[in-house]
Amino acid sequence: MSFADEVREELCELPIKKTCCQKALTAGLLLSAHEDEGKMVKVRYKNEMVATLASAMIRRQYGKAPESEMRGACGHRFYDLSFSSPSFHKLYMQLRDTKNEVQSILRFACDGCRAMFLRGAFLALGTLNDPHKSFHLEFLLPDERMADVLSGELAKVGYPPRRITRKNGVGLYFKDSGSVEDVVALMGAQHTIFEIINSRIERDIRNNENRATNCVAKNIEKTISAATRQIEAINLLMEHGKLDRLPEFLRVSAMVRYRNPDATLDELVALHDPPISKSGLNHRLAKLLSEAEEL
Template sequence: MSFTTTIKEEILALPDRHPAELAALIKLSGSLGLSRAGLTLSVSTENAKVARFIYEFLLEWFDIRSDIRHHQKTNLRKNRVYTVFMEHGVKDLLDILGLSPAFFEQETGLPVSIMDHDNAARAYLRGAFLASGSMRDPDSGQYQLEIASVYVDHAQDLRQLMQDFLLDAKVLERKRGAITYIQRAEDLMDFLIIIGALGAMEQLGEIKLMRETRNDLNRANNAETANIARTVKASMKTINNISKIIDHVGLETLSPELQEVARSRIAHPEYSLQELADSLSTPLTKSGLNHRLRKLNKIAEEIPE
């Protein structure tokens, strides 16, 4: 199951409902028609559970009986499309939901009643996500939530609605409409809190934490590997110089302190400077050990080839 589906199913299971949810679904997925009985309204979705949600909402809140119809898409995806169809009480429903201007006067933005009330705004965002929202699977490492709108004005109002909740929302225009989107993981988590999808928010937080922990471990491992490589490289340079001293003048020509350092370095090429300093009969500081290693290197460099 996709993460988008996880969020939508959690929204559908919430106990509290608000008319603004239905308003968003109709605004984004609804279309008007005419029949012998008069005005009709169709709300389409590819999610059977969302269709059932709309059907039950209309019946329980507005005592409107509707039909659920379906057909198969003929494009490559061939998804099944569900349509909740109403042919009674359509005009009254649009008036109650504040959608009459949208359908009869071509007002493409959000109703002021939604923009100015916190609970209505949260509910509208829930409905908008149910209608045309999606979120990338956070396991992919890319965070993005988007809601598609037919009209740019509506996408811009959605952006403002999200920004009112301090989310860093943006709008991207496309050939067919526009999308309102957010990309920061923290904003995605806040959005899920705003719409009441707390389970999905916790899941996203866990995935984000695991990815960050894994990245931190990888960085630490890479840094440790680089440090080991540098240590080995420096160690081999010194060992080669010590071998040169042994071959040309002998270790016995060195002071006892330098002889001990030379022998310890050859015996333990994998030791870090601190480990090498601690291995001596009289432990040294890293600075003191470095001083002796530099002396050994200098002696080797002064030996004629």
């Protein structure tokens, strides 16, 4: 099984209590859907667990289970779902129409909805490399419009993806470990996060071994000036009330930094619970700086 499929199976098993979040998850799961004749909606999944989850979600929301069909041979199986629902058809047509603002169509009701939408999109369209080999998270959308839809949602949580044209669609991707880690955390894959952090730590240790050790003084100086800049940035974000609007994990890291002005990066890492890697924290601090720069 691929690493991405392991992540999918982890995500499929997580319970979702709120109806609004279930709705958001379903919208994500159906990002790759296309319209067939007679207002039928069709969607294809490569993973059986995802197809089963999508089927249950569709039944719950649209009142009727979709027709499900398995195609292909062992190792290259597809699970095709098809259903007709006037309300989904309407949503689908609205999403496709470039004149519409995505935000006004999806209408997420609670703070958790957007994360569930991203989870659904990953289940349907995502790939994630084994972090022990490389950091690469990608969503493969069927066309530019749907890529715009997902890209907009990722940007809203602070992670605008890079874009690439692939032969079978449009890829939205992240290659830096900090973004990969944060987006996976947002989707709720806790087990995967630990794997990513572990591989980061292994990599950090290897890199440190190779690094010269006679620049301690220089590093201390760097740490102090970096800390000063970070605290100034956090102050500015608080003054403008912008800090409260940032995602929770950024607020948590901001407060840890703010309350420990003299701490080194390693000490700040140790103050995080749930744990975070050094590069993950670095990424968050850089994010806070760039948010402050916008002010």
